[in-house]
Amino acid sequence: MGDPSLAHTDSIQEGTAEDADPPHKLDRKHFLTVKSHICLKKHKELLALAEKDPCRRVNLMTDTLLHVVIACNKTDLAKSIIRQMQVEKLLVKNLYGDTALHVAAAVGDSEVAKELFDKREDLIGEQNLKQETPLHKAAFYGHHEMFWCLVDQGKGSPYERREDGATMLHCAIMGNAPGLALEIAERFPLLITSRNTMAVTPLQLMVTIPGLFRSQMVLGSFESILYDFIPLEKDSNKRRQGDEEEAPGSSNDARQDEAIEEDDNEYFATQRTIRSRLPSYCGTLVDILVFPVKWVRLFLYIKIKTLYPRTRHLKKIKRTHREALKLIEYLARDPRNMEFYVLGTKQGDGGPPAASFRERGGRQDQVNAAAAAASTRRWNEPPLILGAQMGIPEFVNTILRVCPEAATYLDTHGRSVLQVAIEHGNREIVRTIREMTRGKNPILPSWLLSRVDKGTGRTILHFASAKAPEHNQDALQMQDELRWFETVRDMVPKELVYSRNAQEMTAEEMFTDSHQPMLKSCKGQLMETGRTCSGLVAAVVFASSFSIPGDKDPATGNPVYFGRTAFKVFAHAYVIGLSCAATSLVLFLSLAMSPYKEQQFRRIIPTKYFFACSSFGLAMLSFLVAFTCNIYLQLYGWQKTKSKDLVPFVLELTVFPVICFLVLFFRGSDFGLSFLLRLWR
Template sequence: MGDPAALANTDSIHDGTEDADPPHVLNRRHFLTVKSHFRRKRHEALLVLAVEDPGRPVNLMNDTLLHVVIACNKTDLAKSIILLMPVETLAAKNLYGDTALHVAAAVGNSEVAKELFRRSEDLIGEQNLKQETPLHKAAFYGHHDMFWCLVDEGNGSPYERREDGATMLHCAIMGNEPGLALEIAERFPLLITSRNTMAVTPLQLMVTVPGLFRSQMVLGCFESILYDCKCCQPLPSTPQAPRPPPCFSIAFTTFPTNDYLNLAIVRRPNLRSRGVLFLIIGFFGFIIWFYAMRYAVYPRTRHLEKIKRTHRKALELIEFLARDPRNMEFYVLGRKQGDGGAPAAGFRERGERQDQRNAPTASTRRWNEPPLILGAQMGIPEFVSTILRVCPEAATYLDTRGRSVLQVAIEHGNREIVRTIREMTRGKNPILPSWLLSRVDKRTGRTILHFASANAPEHNQDALQMQDELRWFETVRDMVPKELVYSRNAQEMTAEEMFTESHQALLKSCKVQLMETGRMCSGLVAAVVFASSFSVPGDKDPATGNPVYFGRAAFTVFSHTYVFGLSCAATSLVLFLSLAMSPYKEQQFRRIIPIKYFFARSSFGLAMLSFLVAFTCNIYLQLYGWQKTKSKDLIPFILELTAFPFICFLVLFFYGSKFGLSFLFHSWR
């Protein structure tokens, strides 16, 4: 095997960037001893171990005991160890090259950090294998107090870069901490136009962090309600004492106490009536429900409040970074228009001082594009609208292929962004130039209507995708000046001709999906109708010839819902057969086919619901029709019927599923 000392040498270990052999030697006895002392809180014994050999590795990450103590947030013990350790051992590094100050910065322990650089000021400039200083760690993990403690008291340089050229501002954005990033940008404005080794600026980097934007996060039905609730306000910037859940902050003093209830019972002997009993049961049930909602909803509400605050801070950061129009010029200066994008020839003079060594080497990188173009490509409406609001000049810049932001948004199908730009180009004195709507590509002759004629993404196709594409095409056509509606491109094709040609495959796909849906639903409806056509509950009364349950409320509901369900089933069957025999031409997807599909699905859903009610009444009459119904009989019947569906609904509702009437009204868009 090799020398353990050589294996423990972290200078030859790299964090996955190169092929290197990690250490394989572990002193298991020492590891278990340290673990036992931590579990039993034997701080004196840990202190003795730290004094005996402060640089001794504890685990396979080559962490020293000080690393482990700081990571476990044992502040007092860590400060005691630091005071007893020799100064030269404080710079001991683990497998990744992290010193104890790196670990303190990552966990946000400012007390330990102050004690460390009080004894050794050189620790603030120590770098790990990624060339990260403790400042990078604090910025990435969003520890506000820790970061400014290192900057102000530790004299840390905020202009230090990592191995990938990332500055502190880059790290704060990558760590999903826009609040700290905004403070860094306000105090160190030179970092706003800094680029990493891939020539990515902080504003461009934001489009790659989905957690910064609401539109990029998928929340379930329950979480969406909490997020949009007005009482789910963003958390304040400074920590405060715990407060009751915002959505359920009801004071218990508004309810009568148990003593009051007992006193009322003594004074009013007639409170044993059923109404008061239900009131008391309801009151205690509400208390139980309140506590259940408190412990089930409150943690998630706090989490959503934090997300909401992050989104708000992200928009404030975008406003600050894009406020100066000269920054937009900086993003596009140094490249020229071409087919695939020309390489960056250089940067602005102010950025060249720090970023010349970080210029991109590949000509096709997307980072050659301005941030506004990147936001339109990625489909982030908040990003685009915020930039256009604070810096409308950004819309006048083109990408490396000569496309405007509107053309890029249309080509990528980002419709909310298109609507935002359309609103900003309206009026007698619009904030955005009208040439965005009338621009014609000189090389291809395409208008924005030609861009809208492209086919939809294959992963986003459903049975009525053709209708959606037609509506989208008509929306863009209303935006184009009248003289350009029938403009021809370099291939002498109008936008409508391009639309028809590019959507032939989609037309066939929609036809196949509709026919398959019709066959499946038609077979199901036919099977249910014919199987249940003679299931009338009870026998006939010999005296009158009517069913024995005639006149009962359950039988009345059964008869009406069954007939209504039969009518809906027949309608659905006819409509699905009509869809199966339709010619499926392009323009028929605009009106007639979606209407048929809507009523076919609606009648199918109503038929299933009616049959379910009818079958429930049938079962009820079969079981309890011969006797007078009592509460003790109804409660088990209702629980057996609704308990499991209700549990399924609650689980899906709380864990992210979307609910609504999409089954019936999906086609009515």
């Protein structure tokens, strides 16, 4: 009689894991026994269990003992179990159809993998329920050594696709492993233009992975500083040895020519090092000055790394971002690839059509057809357009740098990359394109700035006049919108500044019309802030009307603490605080009475708000210092202060605020500094 668990697994593998009824029975005693033996490192007992029944299920995922041992990174024990197992038993799969080699590929245990395919070579080509081979698993989890170990065996095809049509290159990108993806693209260039069932190419897929780009990562103030501070080792630029297929247009001579051209291009002058900008005789001096700085930076980094464990994670993130940019550069280097991204869904990708990947019944065909229809419009767009839509400046900048021809392609609505970036409010991308269209011989065509939409008659200035997203509005959003409009207006040729669209409206008229709700919202927020802060200032001013600390000296009429340093600090701090409080009240009153016209949001209102907030903060700080001096004089003014008295006083005053400051700083707070700088711009 066969094993019921094996029979159940076979029934599961006839469909998908989602369609099948998962197992509900668990041999709890056996599960706890295996768990205990693994925790206590009782390898002999585990070997005995594996020898007795290697196919016995351990958990509700129907994993065998070999699956569990490999997942727990027990390499030597797993190799011992494999050696004593029969060859046919190595094909046993779990609930998702994963063999032991799938598990080894997922955890990156190349020693176990070699032991498995040395005993049974056809394991490399085995597929799970998602039709993933161990190669897919290794690529998805970013295990370089494991992936190339499996490839070098020659039994599994690197061109195999999953159920969703994803290739090895797709999997490496989805697994946030751009370093491995670059190696795969260099070794197998045909995968560069491969599409999955949703017609998504690897370069298009990258815009959906936010972890690949620094601009999409939200780091705190301290972590941002540490991220910039972390040094990364230089790449060795070594390629894998073997029969490598060279991508079209990527010969060494061509790369050298492109590097020279890039170095000489005036649009990338900002990327040159300081040393290259100085005369040759200054190079030695620069090296002498920079050399000790590098060592100090490395020393401080090592110290911070020992005190702050997250540094290792930040270094991994930074390396991933750098590798992602190199991958984009490689995938977009050949202009012929850009033509494919625009025409690929029409002329095919050199492989089977998307709908024919592993067809598994009528239901799956319907799902694939519906998904492909829903995504056709999005994935028909060139990668550069997608990057501009998603707001990923590194992605767009890298493509424009290595393949400026990509900017000449339009999206399915006839919009250029500049129009798309302006419409979505991606300002850093717009600044990059503006720099590349300047000069007498610009690298990007000037028609990007003067293009007029044929259907609507809109210029890029009309695109900039659209209202900002409501979820991104604050009290000074109107100032940002006006500054943004002025920036785009400076880019447009003079003859198009007052051009009218199909509705006979200029860009300024459109801006005024579309920003009326924002104008009212900003006015309401500013007046509400003014009322709140005015009430707080008035309350503090009246509450601070206390008597001067200490009695009067009968002989002179001055306070008895008149000559003490603390009293002098108290007097000056109180007067400064009173002055700042009065200034803040007047400015907030002025804001409440302002007419709030559109153009006033550009200069006068933000300036008033800046000084009102600054004087409010200085008033609070000054009164805090005055209150502290007053308390000190009341407690210790009658005697000569000793250190044993000062220490408790200082600790009581500073410990909790310092703790709050440090916690908030590590958690990402900038304490309003960026907001104040934004007010003043």
